[in-house]
Amino acid sequence: MLPSTGQHRPVANARLLAAQQLQPCLSIPHTPQRLRCKAVLKASHRPCSQPAAAQLPQPCLAAAAPQRPQRLQRSVAARAAAADMGGSHSIDLSSSWSMPRRLQQLLKPSKYDAELLHLAVPALAAMMLEPLMNVLSAAFMGHLGTKQLGAVSLASLATSLATYVFSFLVFLTTPRVAAAHANGDSKTVNRLAAVGLWLALGTGLLVAVSLSFSAEAIVHALNPPEPEVSAYAVQYITVRSWGILAAMLGFVASGTYRGVKDTRTPLNAAIGAALTHITLTPLFILGFDWGVAGAALAATISQWVSCVMLLSLMFKRQLLHAADLLQPPRWHEVSPYLWKGAVLxxxxxxxxxxxxxxxxxxxxxxxxxxxxxxxxxxxxxxxxxxxxxxxxxxxxxxxxxxxxxxxxxxxxxxxxxxxxxxxxxxxxxxxxxxxxxxxxxxxxxxxxxxxxxxxxxxxxxxxxxxxxxxxxxxxxxxxxxxxxxxxxxxxxxxxxxxxxxxxxxxxxxxxxxxxxxxxxxxxxxxxxxxxxxxxxxxxxxxxxxxxxxxxxxxxxx
Structure with missing residues (x-):
């Protein structure tokens, strides 16, 4: 017998592996399945052949599959459960500790990416416009003088706080409208928008009147260093307070648009407000020489422009009906807003x-x-x-x-x-x-x-x-x-x-x-x-x- 060479070892190993894999199948009585397995075993004699698992019938694959240790099975089960908790971002067991592979999975596009970006990009543009308008106002105030700039900065604390506190209206409107819209319930969407607008109207009027008539007391509490700064700050709060009502109505409208997955309409309204602000600010401050009061009036009018655009388009898109808006809300419709709104x-x-x-x-x-x-x-x-x-x-x-x-x-x-x-x-x-x-x-x-x-x-x-x-x-x-x-x-x-x-x-x-x-x-x-x-x-x-x-x-x- 000739000695075995390295060239024949793969063949012998292949035949041995095939025999081990096919042993459960060969013990089955004469069936077409057994004949197929014997053909695979015979093919393993050839030097270029290796028994492929894909060639085996499904019952043979199940029988020939190596049994994993019990501890490994528990680990696999635990990771499978973790993958189920993570949704579509399943865990790759072969590379769960491979940071480059994890990074590759992160950079791999998801089925949700397109919609996320479709909603986020217009929202980003709309959000960036407001701070830019504030910078514009500050620049014009700086040209008027240090006292005027200080007065606007001081008075903005009061108006910004009042607006910020009631921004919960958008947080409470969005999920409710989104849930109704997802189920195709346009009637509920209309009613939710109307209830939110009623609540914004009531609270907005209350806050606007309170700020306007208590402007001097608020400025006195802020304790500005000079009397002229106090006078300018009172002017700004008195005029600017009436823009808070528009802001609150805009919160509800924006929440409604977000709920129906529309962030482009709020962007268009923000662009309209920005153009109004850019046009009126230099006209009122420099052209009409209205100073601080002119700056406050320009900002207030721009907010109302945005509000009117949002509300009018809600009617046009059937997100709000006049019948719902004319019907005052009942207590059970308003109470969730009041309770959760107070906490927020x-x-x-x-x-x-x-x-x-x-x-x-x-x-x-x-x-x-x-x-x-x-x-x-x-x-x-x-x-x-x-x-x-x-x-x-x-x-x-x-x-x-x-x-x-x-x-x-x-x-x-x-x-x-x-x-x-x-x-x-x-x-x-x-x-x-x-x-x-x-x-x-x-x-x-x-x-x-x-x-x-x-x-x-x-x-x-x-x-x-x-x-x-x-x-x-x-x-x-x-x-x-x-x-x-x-x-x-x-x-x-x-x-x-x-x-x-x-x-x-x-x-x-x-x-x-x-x-x-x-x-x-x-x-x-x-x-x-x-x-x-x-x-x-x-x-x-x-x-x-x-x-x-x-x-x-x-x-x-």
Missing amino acids: ALRMVVTFGMVMFASAICVRAGAASQAAFEIIRQVWIISITFFESLNVATQAMAAGFLGRHDRTSAREVLQRALHLSCFAGLILGLLLFAWRGPLVGLFTKDAAVALLGGAVMPVIALCMPIDAGASIMDGGLIAAGQTNALSVVQVAGSLVQYAVLAVLVSRGYDSVAYVWGVLKVLSLARLSGGYWLHFVSGGSAYLHRGGVSSPQQQQQQ
Whole structure:
């Protein structure tokens, strides 16, 4: 017998492997299945042949499959369950610890990406217009004089707080309208829009009248340094307060459009308001010489232009009927808004107060610290707008799926938005860190302010992915109608911030870096609290194990 060579070893190994795989099949009585298996075994004699599993009948494959150890089977089952919890983004067992493979999966397009971007991009453009208009007003005020600019800045605190507190109208309208729209219930969509507008009209009139007639008392409480600043601030609040009613009506209209997955109409209204603002501001301030009152009037008229555009298009698109609007809401229709709105308003007052408290600490630390704090705040506001637009898209899509009781799709949308936002936050954070010097230089030429701002910018850059993820977690709670849980998380985080800042200041740690570091505690609380409520808690609206499954059920409760 000739000695075996390496050339024949693959053949022998192939035949041995085939025999092992086909042994269960060969024990079957004479059937066509057994004849086929014998043919495969015979083919394994050839040097170029290897027994392919695909050639075996299905029963043979089941019998020939190697048995996994029990521990491995449990591990596979656990990972399969985790993949089910994660929706379409399943876990690849062969590369679950491979970071490049994970990154590849993240960059791979999802079936939800197109709709997310379709909703987020117009929302982003609309959100960016308002801060740009504020910059324009500030520029004109600066040309009038320092006192006028200081008066507008001071008076804007009161009007901005009043508007910000009642922004809960858009949060409460969006998920309800989205749930009704997803089920094709246009009648409920019309009624929800009408009820929201009635509520906005009542609260808006109350706030506008209160601010207008108490402008002097409000300015006195703010304690401006000079009498002329006080006079200008009173003028601004008196005129600007009547734009708050338009803002509240616009909140309900925007929430309705978001609920039906339309973010382009609010963008068109924002463009109309911006064009009005750009035209009237120089005309009233410089042409008619109306000064601070002219600036307030231009801003108020631009808000009403946006409001009228939104409401008129709601009638045109059959999102609002005159019959529903003429029928006053009943108590059971308004009470969910009042209860949840009060909780959300408390949350907004607490978080707004936290920012004011932090700003006051920087004021006591010196003018350079206050200027650096304001620069970082403006950079942060502009940066977070990118993620807030994705938040809007998440609210509309997730609320629609939850309205159809499709928790799996809602969870997949939420997870995809979370992954995209955190990845975008990482990229944006790296850019902020790399360009921190030139970026701060755009706002100031003061060396001390630039030094402080450049020292704090890495804190903002490092926490940008946390801010991005926190925004999406907020959107998930709003989409599910769990706004009370959202308020609890944010109020608790703000109280922790108050306590930590008070302790640090008492010990002399009042620098801008410490203040901004503590402010990021709230972002971490929003991210971690939201993640637990969405993906761990038994009361989650996104898991198949209890909880509230749709915003409609939330409203009934």
